Amino acid sequence: xxAMHPDIEQVLFTEEDIAxxxxxxxxxxxxxxxxxxxxxxxxxxxxxxxxGDLMRSIDVPLAIDFMAVSSYxxxxxxxxxxxxxxxxxxxxxxxxxxxxxxxxxxxxxxxxLMKNLxxxxxxxxxxxxxxxKDVEGKQAAINPKYVGTHCPDxxxxxxxxxxxxxYRNLPYVGILKPEVYS
Ligand code: PRP
Ligand code: MN
Ligand code: MG
Numbered sequence: 616x617x618a619m620h621p622d623i624e625q626v627l628f629t630e631e632d633i634a635x636x637x638x639x640x641x642x643x644x645x646x647x648x649x650x651x652x653x654x655x656x657x658x659x660x661x662x663x664x665x666x667g668d669l670m671r672s673i674d675v676p677l678a679i680d681f682m683a684v685s686s687y688x689x690x691x692x693x694x695x696x697x698x699x700x701x702x703x704x705x706x707x708x709x710x711x712x713x714x715x716x717x718x719x720x721x722x723x724x725x726x727x728l729m730k731n732l733x734x735x736x737x738x739x740x741x742x743x744x745x746x747x748k749d750v751e752g753k754q755a756a757i758n759p760k761y762v763g764t765h766c767p768d769x770x771x772x773x774x775x776x777x778x779x780x781x782y783r784n785l786p787y788v789g790i791l792k793p794e795v796y797s
Contacts, residue, residue: 641672
């Protein structure tokens, strides 16, 4: 493991921690989706790293597609407005959809996606999120079937998660130093 990035205050989950969690999630999904018509839908851009690892830890047939929605922009706080930046290429009607997300924070992104994708009549729809943030205050009522781990209510980056488009390439998840975003 290389040196910690100077903007990182604390590493929460190492590459090894992450690999173990993703492997476990992949096994759960492989078990549950035998004989199904699985489509993984990753939410750009934060979920791309997790998607790449998760799909390789699943050993049942699957298709992948991507949606881009944005609610955060470059701000530290959610604007509360979710918009579709890129829609699916695929028709999901009658298929078993699994939404792949890097983090469930306020839950607004997933609330919007569940509603939007459900209206296209998939056979089933579930959520796999790598991180589930323990937020102070309100979080939309989302019940992800597959969770990597809970994480504290801090500004976390790495493993796909950004601040102002930076830090997505860190191979670990860490807490950003407050002076970087304040
Ligand atoms: C981040 C993150 C999740 C979402 C979670 O995406 O990747 O998609 O916010 O927050 P919420 O539960 O409060 O909605 P962002 O909108 O920053 O776009 P990005 O994936 O391109 O970073
Ligand atoms: Mn995202
Ligand atoms: Mg972001």
